[in-house]
Amino acid sequence: MAWLATRRGVLNLAAGGFAGLALPGWASAVGLFPAVGRTDFLALDGESAVGRHSLVYRREAGDFVVRVDSEIDFPLSGGQTHAFRHHSEEIWRDGWLHDLVSDSIDGPQRWQVRAERAEGALRGFRNGLAFAASGFLVTTALWHRDSRFVDGFIDSVDGRVKLTRVYPRGKGSIKVAGRQRLATHYSIVGEVLREAWYDETLRLVRLALPGPEGGTVVLETSALDPP
Numbered sequence: 001m002a003w004l005a006t007r008r009g010v011l012n013l014a015a016g017g018f019a020g021l022a023l024p025g026w027a028s029a030v031g032l033f034p035a036v037g038r039t040d041f042l043a044l045d046g047e048s049a050v051g052r053h054s055l056v057y058r059r060e061a062g063d064f065v066v067r068v069d070s071e072i073d074f075p076l077s078g079g080q081t082h083a084f085r086h087h088s089e090e091i092w093r094d095g096w097l098h099d100l101v102s103d104s105i106d107g108p109q110r111w112q113v114r115a116e117r118a119e120g121a122l123r124g125f126r127n128g129l130a131f132a133a134s135g136f137l138v139t140t141a142l143w144h145r146d147s148r149f150v151d152g153f154i155d156s157v158d159g160r161v162k163l164t165r166v167y168p169r170g171k172g173s174i175k176v177a178g179r180q181r182l183a184t185h186y187s188i189v190g191e192v193l194r195e196a197w198y199d200e201t202l203r204l205v206r207l208a209l210p211g212p213e214g215g216t217v218v219l220e221t222s223a224l225d226p227p
Contacts, residue, residue, distance in 0.1 A: 041219035043072045064092040074211040104157045113159035126159035145202040162191035177224040
């Protein structure tokens with residue numbers, strides 16, 4: 001698919017480094033979060049199922065909590081696969097990302113991230129190395145409705161801030177949990193490459209991402225569990 005042709009870059013943050021993104025004027029704790037519930041996705045390489053992905057939304061003691069679980073085997077040449085396993089939890093407080101904990105296996109590389117907001121920045125450790133990132137941060141899980149507007153993301157896998165541009169591609173009908181549903185398509189390019197679709201409630205319902213050797217894996221909604 002031509003809209004995933006650009007190669008992904010990497011933005012490195014040195015141990016103890018600092019990166020900032022400005023808080024957009026439209027960012028607010030009111031109405032930013034999806035309804036409590038669960039969205040399950042089937043990972044597809046063409047017509048072949050290659051894994052699963054899920055987003056679970058809940059409220060806990062006034063916080064909004066998001067659990068992300070992915071198990072995808074990206075196809076490689078020669079019949080091999082690139083295993084991707086990701087488990088993370090985000091805690092949002094007063095509209096801000098307050099805690100991020102993740103454990104990921106991306107092929108031969110393992111990443112462990114633990115961070116908490118303190119003194120105006122998200123501060124923590126990435127594989128034991130300290131980092132800090134300031135400003136209004138949205139993760140590469142892309143469930144947050146402001147993913148459509150930000151100029152960069154904090155990567156849920158490796159904890160690095162990655163700069164992007166987001167382009168609206170228009171509305172259309174896509175399959176969501178077995179039914180046709182109107183959704184708006186956005187292309188994310190730069191140091192993160194994604195195609196994302198949000199329904200009329202601004203809930204993430206479809207996602208496409210490049211494989212390690214090119215090609216595209218599509219996460220198609222298989223079950224939607226609103227309250």
